[in-house]
Amino acid sequence: MISLDINDITNTLSVAGENYITVGLGTKILEAFKAAVERLPFWVSKVELLVIQFYTGEAQPDISELSDMSKALSTCNNNLQLMWSITKIENLEDNIKVVLLSSQSQ
Structure with missing residues (x-):
């Protein structure tokens, strides 16, 4: 397990800009990630800082998808x-959940 702590989160938040949290769910990493990105109110190219938390169930994630x-x-x-x-969470079964914390300065 690789985990983020509160300092990672607070250091990501922009004081002068906009911060958003979005969530995506899928059976593959990229599917869940795309679902979360599509919920952002701006293009990813506008994001300055991005924290991505992957939650996996029983299925092992395809690490090559992380590289892509x-x-x-x-x-x-x-x-x-x-x-x-x-992070692995048992109750997700074969799903993957992605939580994005994004920061965009003004």
Whole structure:
């Protein structure tokens, strides 16, 4: 398990900008991630700081999807600061849940 702590969260929040939390659910990492990103009120290219918390159920996540996701994020915004963690939660069964905390300055 890789976990974030409260300092990771508070250091991500922008005082002068906008902060959003979105959630996505899917059976694959990219599916859940895309669902969470689609709920953001702005393009990912506008995000300066992004914290991604992956919650997995019984199924093992495909780690290659994390690599694909990181490449796509860096392509759309090479200044993006990214933190992520993965935690297993039994009651998700075969699903993956993604929680995004994003910060965009004014």
